[in-house]
Amino acid sequence: MNDDVAIIGIGMHPFGRTDGLSGLEQGAHAVRLALQDAGLTWDAVGVAYGGSQDAGNADALANLLGLTGTPFVNVANGCATGGSALASVVAAIRSGMAEIGVAVGFDKHPRGAFNARPKDWGLEDWYGATGLMLTTQFFALKTQRYLHEHALSDRALVLAAQRSFRNGALNPQAWRRRELSAAEIAESMPVNLPLRKYMFCSPAEGGAALVLCSAKAAHKYTRTPVLVKAALMRTRRHGSFEVFSPALAAEAAPAPTVFAARAAFEQAGVGPADIDVIQIQDTDSGSELIHMAENGFCEHGEQQRLLERGETDIGGRLPINTDGGCMANGEPVGASGLRQVIEVCTQLRGQAGARQVPGRPRLGYTHVYGAPGVSAVTILQAGDTA
C-alpha cells in the first residue's frame, strides 16, 4: 500500500533495574540507539510522541537529545502508552505532517506492586483504604473465574510462566535470565491465589524507541524496514471485567482486547492464522492464557493443551513472548508496549539470535492490556529487503 508507514530504527535501554540512571536518561538512550540504527540524528526528527507513567514528561527528553523545536506530544495512556504513541506517529507521517517520526516510552517504578490512588481513576477513597484497589487482585480474580469457566488447572499457569523464563534465558537483554522448574513456579509464594510469585511480572525500569518514516522512503535509511500494517487502541465497553471495578454488570461483554484485535486484523487484512510471531501482555501467566484466546489465537479453554504440546514455544506453531515477555523483562509501563514491537522487528529482521523463530517469519503481532481497561494492538510485516 502506498501510504504504509515503516519502522526504520529500533533502540532499547535494557529493562530491569539501573541504579543511578533516571527513567528519562534510559528513554534518551533508547532514542539515540534507534536513530543510530536508522542512520539519523535527532535534528532530522519532525514529530515525536512518547510517555512514561512514573518517570516524568517525555518532551523533557528534548533537554537531553537536542532543543530542535520539533513538536513533541506527551502520551499518558497507562500500559497502552507505547501503542498510542506509535499509532499517533503513524497517523502524523501518513498525514504528511513529518517525514521522520519517533515513538518513545520509558519508565522507572518503585519496587513492589503499584499503588494507585482512587481519585485518579474516578473511584471513592474507601475502595483503596479497605484494600480492594490492587491490580494483582484483579488479575487473580479474573484468572480464578476463567480457570473455573473453562476447566483449566493451575498447571496451565505454571507452563506459561515456565515458557516465559525459558525464552528469557535465551535473550541477552532480558532482566531475568534463569530458567525455572515447574516445581519452583508451582511452589513459589502465594501473592494473590491462584497466582504466585513466579507467575507475576515485576514493575521495572527501561526505555524503548522507534524511528518511523513513510514506506516509500524507508530504503534511504535501512535495508530491513518493517511495515506497520495496523496500530490501534480500544477502551472498555459496558459489562467487561476490568481492573479497578467495585462491581461487574450482570451481563458480561467482551474485553477491550477482543475489539482491538478484531479491528487490527481487519485493518491489516490478515487473520490470526497468518501471524508468525506473537507478543501478548503477560502481566501474569493467567492474563497470558486469557489474552491468547481474546486475541483470537486459540479457543477459550484450549490453552493448556497448546502449552503442553509446546505449540507456543519458539519453534512451535504460535511462538508467544519470544523475548521472555513481561515475566522475564519486567514491566516499565511506558516502555513495555514498544519492547514488544522491537522484539517483533528483531524477529522479522532475522536478528534474534538464539531465540530466532525459524522459517523467516513475515508477520508479527503485539498486544498490551492495562488499567482502566485499555488495549493496544499492532500488526507488523517484514518489508522487502533492499
Place this chain on the structure above:
Amino acid sequence: MPPHLIASHLLRLDGARPALLGSRCCDCGEVYFPAARGCTRCCSTQIEPFDLGHHGRLWSWTVQDFCPKPPYDGVDNEADFRPYGVGYVELACGIKVESRLTLADPTRLRIGMAMELTLEAYRHDADGTAFHTYAFGPVHGEDAAA
C-alpha cells in the same frame, strides 16, 4: 453505639440486617454499586437508589497475601498485617459486587458457595476505635457442609 463505617452511603443499617445500597437506571434498569450518577450502559442520567440486599453466591475469589501499600490503611505496621479474602459476590439481581471476605483460607473458599453480607472491622485506631466496612462471609452452616 452504631458501628463506625468508613463509607456510610454503601449500606443501609435500619433493617433487621445490613443491606448494600446501589442505584438503578430508570431507563434501562441496569444496576450499579456503588451508586452511580450516570448509566454507562445506555448513557442515561435518570438514576434511582436501589437496595441490593444481603445474599449472594461467590463468583470469584482470591486471598490478599501481602500487605498493600497506601492508600490501604487497614494496618499501620506491616507486622500487624493478616491476609484477607477478596471476591466478587453475585447478588440476586445479577450484579457481582467486589468485597472483602471474612474467610481467607483457600481450602474453604469455592466458587458458587452461598454468602451473606456482614460488617467487618478492617482497621483499629491506636485509641481502639474500630472502622467497619462491608464484607461477605459464608452463610451459617454452608461452610461446615462444604
